[in-house]
Amino acid sequence: MQGVLGITNLGGMGSYLGIPESLGGSKTKVFSYVRDRLQSRTTGWSAKLLSKGGKEVMIKSVATAVPTFVMSCYRLPKTITSKLTSAVANFWWSSNGHFGGMHWIAWEKLCCSKQMGGLGLRNVDDFNTALLAKQLWRLIEAPDSLFARVFKSSYYRNSNHLEPIRSYSSSYGWRSIISARSLVNKGLIKRVGSGDTISIWTDPWVFQLNSQDQL
Template sequence: MTLAMPTYAMSYFKLPLKMCKEISALMASYWWGENNGKAKMHLCSWKRMTQNKNQGGLGFKDLVNFNRALLGKQIWRLPVDPNLLISKVLTAKYYPTSSIFKCKCPQNASWIWQSLMGAKQHVEDGIWRKIGNGLSTDIWEDKWIVGNKDERPQHPNLQNAKCKKYRT
């Protein structure tokens, strides 16, 4: 159960935890509140109601995680669709010489940018670099080896390696 208005706002702004709890309480009150002065019957727990339908739940959203996922989707769009106007504006303003995953959040950043940066780590934890021709891959810094503990090359002598990134 998602409402159109909170979903749009949650796509660009990190909602305060208190607000997410209040919205969840309103949804629970609808299902478990009163009807003609009598308390409604609790047929299952809220945890069960928020499980996916294929797992036996009702598919209600955990609003904190849903908010994080929507913000992560916006972060993902920036490098994947660099020709979008929003991608061009945010790139020029906040990370003109690096990637979104290496930039820092300035103290005077907009609320939208602060919200996106709050979810950035969750997106970064789940991505690996696709090598392609290898020209833009930094094998020492980028995550690119799936299944490896650090997703990077491991060897005892790597600590002293003097290798550089290939450039044309």
Template sequence: MASFNYIKEREWKKLQGWEGKLLSQAGREVLIKAMIQAIPTYTMGCFKIPLGLCHDIEALIKKYFWGQKGDQRKIHWVKWGELTKSKMVDGMGFKDLALHNDSLLARQSWHLLHNKTSPFYKVFKARFFPNCSIMEAIDSRSGSYAWRSILMGKEVIQRGARWWVGNGRTIKLWQHGWIPRKHSSLVASYQIESMAD
């Protein structure tokens, strides 16, 4: 979307201002984390940023980090995926912007699920999901781009959420994900007919 191009332009201007400064690679790392990756955070907390824009911003970051100036070619010694890993597992701790965007939108959905006294909840509840919770809400034609973005955040929560069995009265053992494991949280065995009722 052209509406978000201002983010890339702001980042490019910042990087151009720093390009002439004599910074070590560690200095460039600090500037990238403190400034460049922080610029789109507010917007990413409200809207799903196009993947193409995320890749463009990451391309600017990679060039700056490896010391590339203008059309000059520099070797990128490590894949970007390795640099986005935590420092605890030998990465550099840079943010994967698309995943960071998803996590910020999931946070908004989480607020709509739990903070039921906030004005944010009251406005969105009345407008977009008056008869259900955010987890059952669906996209509507009247929904704004912000609402569709929050629904994408809801999908992130649904992928990682697990039912808490409790007393077992409201859970559907074969339909709801409740098994605490990394992959499928659904029961893998066949459903017996007499238990289906």
């Protein structure tokens, strides 16, 4: 194939659209550039010139947007997500333009919604799961797309992508997408049609009613 297509250079060691072409080896080392990129952004901002409101805007609009593209394709290791959270938290609590401020409140509380007393900041791990769940939802909504057909022919040709699929040679991209299967199943409800592919005992096809709504 190399001779037919006239390929003269070997690839796989660079990056495409900011994502490494090769994902072999330690995933912590592969995705360490995401941490370095966010660290360079936060250290370049002068915290002493920003109010708390300005810091909130910078974190929500810039800091969390840096790893968004790679997190929509792959599951970042816990080591990387913890360092991303640490970099943002240090920027939030610093007061003199340098890191090392006192962390008065747990970061998990700041990630709660404002109605619950937080600031609505994004939890990196939950945001990563939500972006991967969006990709899994694309497989459900657009089964005829090239994206869905490639994965179907490789991993769930005769089954359903929401069912546990045992594969011994799956790519890291596929393993990342199906890691969000539990989140999609939480809010998934089936529409009853002909009834050929639905189980009335196990499949979620009836809306869950609250205790106040039950008669």
